[in-house]
Amino acid sequence: MTTPISPSGTLQTSTVDLGARFPSVVSADSRAGYKGWMIPKENLVEVATAIRAEFGFDLLSSLTAVDYFPENKMEVVYHAYKTTGGPGLVFRVQVPRDDPIEVPSLMDVWPGVDFQEREAWDLMGIKFIGHPDLRRILMWEGYEGHPLRKDWKEPFYEEETKPFKSRWPDGKFFLAEEKNPFHDNLKFPQNFDPEKWIPEGEALLYGSLARYTLKNEEGLNTDQIVINLGPQHPSTHGVFRAAITLEGETIVGLKPVVGYLHRNHDKIGERNTFLLNMPFTDRLDYFNSMANNFGYAIAVEKLMNIPVAERADYIRVIMAELTRVQNHLVFIGNLLNDLGAMYTPALYAFEERELILDIFEAVSGARMMCNYFRFGGVVRDVPDDVMQKIKDLVFERLPAKTDEMDRFLTENEVLVSRLQGVHVLDGETAVKYSVTGPVLRAAGVPYDIRRADPYSIYDRFEFDVAMRTNGDLYDNYLIRLDEIFQSLRILQQALKQIPQGPINSQKPQYQVRVPAGEAYGRIESPKGELGFYVVSNGKPNPWRYHVRAPSFVNITPLEQMCLGTKIADFVALFGVLDVVMGELDR
């Protein structure tokens, strides 16, 4: 079942005038290249409540912080959107950059800020007053310092920004590991001794899960147990740990533990020049490198204010939709893997994925780490024989094979009884927790950025926003099939309409000039809203580069999803969120 949504809502411009509503409190951001509203921290909760309740911005997409080190200011930036579509609202809080940096938490307004506030605390050291569980999330407890601050330096630190001077013209080759790893730029807590270190984070984690009910309803003495699912578990799709409190078989408490794959992608991005970030985005959600490229290219193009060549726009859409098709096919295969149908559906899905990856390899040179997009277009044109291959797949093979997948699984009684009626999320909770993507649409909220706030050339295609209303596991499975068919529809139109022409509006250049300012580029990645927040100060490197990863934000309501269900269903509930650790941990 799909609901067509008229795109008319997106044409209206933002008419929100916060300044009129809060005259002496809120001011418009006057810096060049910046938009949005500046809110004093004392009034933040009040204004945020009005933004949500009065102006209807029910989805807080992104929360992130920027360290304006030279101005000695720390800024928290919020991007709020309406699930009914339309442009977003940016508002920000600036506080002096002297510890303790304190900003009120918006947990009571949008509970979806939970993990994002924890991330900002972890990496930037901003204390969110009123956050109930402000622990580090990506780094380990006991870690000294906040790595995204501009005065923090990583081990193996060589220079502030790339390119490093030692490479040319008189390159002095050295192995990275030869450099002393305990150089003075590696900070440990005072008197740190790994032998004697007691991980206080673990105590905090288990403390937050502890419940002391010793008698159940029948008066029987019972005990709850805490188990750790992961970090090494075949069904957590990578290194993910869930500390779960169990009452018998029922989940009564759950805390996700992430960050095992953390590599501080944001910091790497700030060291890189704008172009150099492109191949790094491939490594976020390695199933959808084309989609990641897309999001980053859009963000930087917004900042540079350059057009995209028309043919390149079509190629981008074709690649992004092929990515979505293969992602959803693999999702279905992996979900069945999680449910115990070992390998057969997964390998059927992988066959089609291989054929799509062959196309990616032919155009970009790599199967997964495509690095195909450039600012203003794409790297190279799609050759005619590859275009024919895409047409063969899109018009003949993929529809037939998706149908086959549908025949193979959808009516299978075992699958239906396992999935139907296991509740994931209802629409209201999903919006509250900033969940986006298929999970949100399966819960009855037809929010798809391709329609709600069209980017690139998505307004030229006819397609329906797939939606299901029950919000159970079975709907989450079906919606992926729906979306594959809708993607194929877009692909078929794009392949018919694609014009000839140049594939880049800019000259190929290895260093782009990006004017000062900020931009938030977001796309509908197969997993949800993928946003890139980029701040430039006119230099070759981004001042701030932040990835709003759908996988990371979508696990925020994991506890709410799992409370009261059986432990055996956890794997499936976690599976439908379709998270990829490369993106979650960044």
Add this chain to the structure above:
Amino acid sequence: MYGKGILKGLSVTWKRFWDTYIEDISWLLRGKKRYFTEEGIRHRSSKDTKGIFTIQYPEERLILPEEARYVPFLVYDEGSEGKKDVRCTSCGICAKVCPPQCIWIVRSNDPQTGRPIPEPTEFYIDADICMNCGFCAEYCPFDAIKMDHDFELASYGRSVYNMEKLLKPAAYYAGIRPQNYAREEEARKAKEAAKAAKAAGAVAPATS
């Protein structure tokens, strides 16, 4: 009927199971080899593929598309008497545009004139750090560094490639990327012709 869905699904796996044998027999009847031949491998990764899908690596190998990219190499033209004319002029663009910064170039000066020699004295690529992004090949203005097709890079230690290991002849490049090579040669010839024409044009008025 309860169990209908399962039977429907099983019919799919049943069909897939027999597809392999039906394909094998039909290839046999046509007198063609489905395995260990280029035609067979191409067919197995085409839209008409049915039944068994896997390629029996290393006995069989996927046919790499021209654009496939792995760790870069340096191109040299074969000069007279086997002299290697290295195309690289140590301009350093590849080192600047390398995202993980794994390229080191040592440039040296001519001892007599004191002016820099274009050809690099040493050129290192730390292949373990290289992320195969292809920027160096993309932005090289002299077509001197190109991405390789050799993906079998397993080794017992660190793989740091020096000039000796990196240099490969232009013929090798033409072999793995014929279309790119032809296009670049054409562009180069056109450029040289334009240069010659310009030089002739500049000379002609002076002599007349």
